[in-house]
Amino acid sequence: MSNLSLFKPFSLKSLNIKNRIVMAPMTRSFSPNGVPGDDVAAYYQRRAAGEVGLILSEGTVINRPASSADPNIPRFHGDISLGGWQKVINGVHAAGGAMGPQIWHQGIMDNHHSGWTPLTPFEGPSGLNRPENTNGHAMSEKDIADTIKAFGDAAADAKRLGFDTVEIHGAHNYLIDQFFSDKTNHRTDKYGGKSLAERTRFAVEVIKEVRKRVGEDFPLIIRLSQWKPYEYNGKMANTPEELEAWLQPLAEAGIDIFHCSQRRFWEPEFEESDLNFAGWAKKVTGKATITVGSVGLNGEFLAAFKGESSEPSSLEELLRRFDRGDFDLVAVGRPLLADSDWVKKIKDERTGELKGFSKEALAQLL
Numbered sequence: 001m002s003n004l005s006l007f008k009p010f011s012l013k014s015l016n017i018k019n020r021i022v023m024a025p026m027t028r029s030f031s032p033n034g035v036p037g038d039d040v041a042a043y044y045q046r047r048a049a050g051e052v053g054l055i056l057s058e059g060t061v062i063n064r065p066a067s068s069a070d071p072n073i074p075r076f077h078g079d080i081s082l083g084g085w086q087k088v089i090n091g092v093h094a095a096g097g098a099m100g101p102q103i104w105h106q107g108i109m110d111n112h113h114s115g116w117t118p119l120t121p122f123e124g125p126s127g128l129n130r131p132e133n134t135n136g137h138a139m140s141e142k143d144i145a146d147t148i149k150a151f152g153d154a155a156a157d158a159k160r161l162g163f164d165t166v167e168i169h170g171a172h173n174y175l176i177d178q179f180f181s182d183k184t185n186h187r188t189d190k191y192g193g194k195s196l197a198e199r200t201r202f203a204v205e206v207i208k209e210v211r212k213r214v215g216e217d218f219p220l221i222i223r224l225s226q227w228k229p230y231e232y233n234g235k236m237a238n239t240p241e242e243l244e245a246w247l248q249p250l251a252e253a254g255i256d257i258f259h260c261s262q263r264r265f266w267e268p269e270f271e272e273s274d275l276n277f278a279g280w281a282k283k284v285t286g287k288a289t290i291t292v293g294s295v296g297l298n299g300e301f302l303a304a305f306k307g308e309s310s311e312p313s314s315l316e317e318l319l320r321r322f323d324r325g326d327f328d329l330v331a332v333g334r335p336l337l338a339d340s341d342w343v344k345k346i347k348d349e350r351t352g353e354l355k356g357f358s359k360e361a362l363a364q365l366l
């Protein structure tokens, strides 16, 4: 089966990319004191030179005192950090690539293994980061308003620096997802509620603010997950109807592309059909979607953190779904972390040269 369909260009609003392959956002913690340095810029530039269509940055935190649980995660605020990001996007553009930062507030976290803590306690909807585990405080309405503004500031800065898009991190039990979930959002004000649709309010206000700050023509992506790190098989939406009730308000608020995080892209989301999360998101919203999860590898990514290696695997099932129109873009994580030329090798069908993924790749900026 030919890989050619993945190499058709894609355009949406002001975004124009040369192929359908997206580098998935991957935290690297290689930005001392939150500043991405020349090594980080060179790492992203290598992916652009390696013909990745769209690079999404590692999660990079917004301007709130407790938005980060790790001092080496890059910030997306302050002149010094933004100066680092300016070099990143200039390098990516010089190599013919396109890129968006993944803007992030981590919400209520466990304490960092080093003992480092942010200036103020962690903040989230109800102080919980999973059931029965409190490690921060419930945000006041002012905290919420300031956080929404900080997301808007980050997006406006991304556009000002010349980035091509912005991805809002709404997945994986970080702040926005903590608002979505009834396990971590027990609020009784307008940011809580019994239904998932009611609990989208915080995300909707973030998206509206971001949209207001970047204008209509700038494409906006949101990353969402059904799973959480404490509950791999959990689901936010149990039926297509619930999925629509979750995603439609986000689409109406201004999202152009849903980035649907799965650990294995081939797993069906609901019983009715073999459509995956991105397939259903596209079906219920009509918006563009990105799929992700073990593309080109035979083992999933959370096992990689436990030191498990993965070997290259065929793209046949991915292409079957892509050619059927299930999703528009395909995000690739670990293969691109290990090999900046992965896209070129796929394009040229040099499958014998593909590398697997091993934990050594996590320890350096290859």
Ligand SMILES: Cc1cc2nc3c(=O)[nH]c(=O)nc-3n(C[C@H](O)[C@H](O)[C@H](O)COP(=O)(O)O)c2cc1C
Pocket: 024, 025, 026, 027, 028, 058, 059, 102, 169, 171, 172, 223, 261, 262, 263, 292, 293, 294, 295, 297, 300, 301, 304, 331, 332, 333, 334, 335, 362
């Ligand atoms: C080292 C590492 C860091 C990650 N950091 C992030 C992150 O900052 N934001 C995010 O949304 N997902 C993050 N992820 C998840 C990836 O974006 C991706 O969804 C996951 O690795 C599955 O894709 P893969 O199987 O192609 O690796 C990370 C994954 C890895 C391996």
